[in-house]
Amino acid sequence: MSPEMLAYPFLFLALFFESFVLVTLLSKPAKDARGRKAAESGGTAVLPSVTVIVPCLNEGETVAATAESLLALEYPKDRLHIILVDNGSTDTTPTVMERFRSNPQVRILRVPERGKHIAINAGIAVTNAELIGCLDADSFVDPDALHEIIPCFARKEVAAVTAAMSVHRPKNILQHMQNAEYTFGITMRHTLASVNGLYVTPGPFSFYRRSAIEKVGGFRHGHQTEDMEMALRLQQAGYAIENAPRARVYTTSPDTVRKLIKQRVRWTTGFLRNVLGEYRGLIGARERGALGMLVLPSAIIAIGSGILLFSLMLYELVQHLATAIEIRAGIPLSYALVPHGSLDWFYLPTSFYLTLGIMMLFSAIFLMAIGKNISKTPGNLVLGFISYTLLYGLIAPLWLVRATTDFVFDKRRGWKF
Amino acid sequence: MSLVTRNALIALGITIALVGTVAFAINYLDQARIAELSTIEDQISIDALSLETQFSLLEAVPCDSIASSTTLSGELLTDLDNRLSYAENRLGSDDLQVIRLKKKYSLLEIRDYLITRRLALACGTKPVTVLYFYSNAGDCGDCDKAGYALSYLRDTYPTLRVYSFDYNLDLGALKTFIVVTKTQGPLPAFVINGKHFNGFTSLADLENQFPKGALASTTATSTKR
Numbered sequence: 319m320s321p322e323m324l325a326y327p328f329l330f331l332a333l334f335f336e337s338f339v340l341v342t343l344l345s346k347p348a349k350d351a352r353g354r355k356a357a358e359s360g361g362t363a364v365l366p367s368v369t370v371i372v373p374c375l376n377e378g379e380t381v382a383a384t385a386e387s388l389l390a391l392e393y394p395k396d397r398l399h400i401i402l403v404d405n406g407s408t409d410t411t412p413t414v415m416e417r418f419r420s421n422p423q424v425r426i427l428r429v430p431e432r433g434k435h436i437a438i439n440a441g442i443a444v445t446n447a448e449l450i451g452c453l454d455a456d457s458f459v460d461p462d463a464l465h466e467i468i469p470c471f472a473r474k475e476v477a478a479v480t481a482a483m484s485v486h487r488p489k490n491i492l493q494h495m496q497n498a499e500y501t502f503g504i505t506m507r508h509t510l511a512s513v514n515g516l517y518v519t520p521g522p523f524s525f526y527r528r529s530a531i532e533k534v535g536g537f538r539h540g541h542q543t544e545d546m547e548m549a550l551r552l553q554q555a556g557y558a559i560e561n562a563p564r565a566r567v568y569t570t571s572p573d574t575v576r577k578l579i580k581q582r583v584r585w586t587t588g589f590l591r592n593v594l595g596e597y598r599g600l601i602g603a604r605e606r607g608a609l610g611m612l613v614l615p616s617a618i619i620a621i622g623s624g625i626l627l628f629s630l631m632l633y634e635l636v637q638h639l640a641t642a643i644e645i646r647a648g649i650p651l652s653y654a655l656v657p658h659g660s661l662d663w664f665y666l667p668t669s670f671y672l673t674l675g676i677m678m679l680f681s682a683i684f685l686m687a688i689g690k691n692i693s694k695t696p697g698n699l700v701l702g703f704i705s706y707t708l709l710y711g712l713i714a715p716l717w718l719v720r721a722t723t724d725f726v727f728d729k730r731r732g733w734k735f
Numbered sequence: 736m737s738l739v740t741r742n743a744l745i746a747l748g749i750t751i752a753l754v755g756t757v758a759f760a761i762n763y764l765d766q767a768r769i770a771e772l773s774t775i776e777d778q779i780s781i782d783a784l785s786l787e788t789q790f791s792l793l794e795a796v797p798c799d800s801i802a803s804s805t806t807l808s809g810e811l812l813t814d815l816d817n818r819l820s821y822a823e824n825r826l827g828s829d830d831l832q833v834i835r836l837k838k839k840y841s842l843l844e845i846r847d848y849l850i851t852r853r854l855a856l857a858c859g860t861k862p863v864t865v866l867y868f869y870s871n872a873g874d875c876g877d878c879d880k881a882g883y884a885l886s887y888l889r890d891t892y893p894t895l896r897v898y899s900f901d902y903n904l905d906l907g908a909l910k911t912f913i914v915v916t917k918t919q920g921p922l923p924a925f926v927i928n929g930k931h932f933n934g935f936t937s938l939a940d941l942e943n944q945f946p947k948g949a950l951a952s953t954t955a956t957s958t959k960r
Contacts (some may be wrong), residue, residue: 330750333753
């Protein structure tokens, strides 16, 4: 049996999942979500009180801009408050925060005991707002983002709402790659929310109904992924998690491969530890609908298939290279290094494996374009498409392998990159 | 039926349709490749027959300008050889259509080789011919290297006529040809202007088997197919 045969079931499942996303995207609930009108500050309905908590650990460089973007939100000032939580920073964060102390909308907390969940819980403890938002201190929101979030809480069973994330001013090719990936995530989050299939409420600008948090309890360490743990706990308790695809938030992304891998290893091990640990009961649970029957199993399979497909690619690459070097030994380099192929259609590399892979790539790019369109995110994604195509398949398996190894051997790492 | 179940079933249908379409398209292209190979072989077959007929017609004066210009195009043979190798790699050496095409191609090569020898005898020309016998049965570890080295020589010296044969091909004419040319294993086996050589160690060793000056006298060219 050819090693390629091992890849076919995974490629089939990946295509199936992408097809499911496309079909669901065209279904009524997703259409209705896209047609949802933003709340209006000047409307007759009373807007809920909102508090946004910004946990900070050594974010002196960005926390001011983060706070400024929150203060610029189009929302009645008496109904919007911001809590900046210094979680034991050793840089200029406390000094930068002090600049906002005189602002009546801002409250500053000092929580020396480190832990993002501890910082968020401290913020929750000092507010009575109906809705509680979280925003990482390296992220920035569009002024109308909160107006897009509020209507998503219309249904009582909605406990949390996620936003549409993009990378803040991508500079290098790695950040462009992540921007494309985040834009892909906008489509996925929007679509899966329409069938209540979300299992993470990301740090950048996710909102929670206070009563729901009180019912399930505060944030936990959650294996360094407190946002995922909270989302899973809300799902387990029978709540719904919505998405506001036009609530745009921009987050700072890792600018080196090392930092990116460290961040993603944390996310992936957090996922594996939560989902295969405390929340394994959600996997395959019919009563959890798409989340239990499709989304969580697919996410687990995706980790395995990412590693397998990369290993296969590597194996074939090494094998071809070794053969190519061996048969070219002793042949003049002026001949051996020049490709002797032909552009004739006859030589078109039409393997089943390659064609399915290309189809998957194109459908991913298509979903990215949809994500950009439905979120109305400004900017050009061409560099993102190119870097995603060239790099993602090479880098992602590195964090998948490392995360899986850490999970299997129960190795714990620090979370700051 | 819930929305999720309905969507999952539709997605399953779409996926099966997509995978089926890919499988159909790939099979369609493979059949188109076979058809193209067949067309090229037919063309060469007609050329060979025409050549033999011309040769017979001009038996009395075989070396005049008409006859001496009627050898089969080496470029065409090389092109067919490359395409056949590609098809064999894609479809497998045990594919019945590939085997049929290889048999036909081997017959064409034998005919071209015989005509080339006849012309050489009649007209006193000194073509450099290489009969190369390989195997895909897993008993020829150096055949890939030998094949690549011959491709290099053929591309570098365009007047070199290389004829490659699958030693294990079940074809009567080829078996007779192997006997007539006194070719034996181990593989790869070469017959260079009638001189036998077995195995492949390096390009330099292979070049040493050519008649002195045979490669140097041909025109080196950088033109590649």
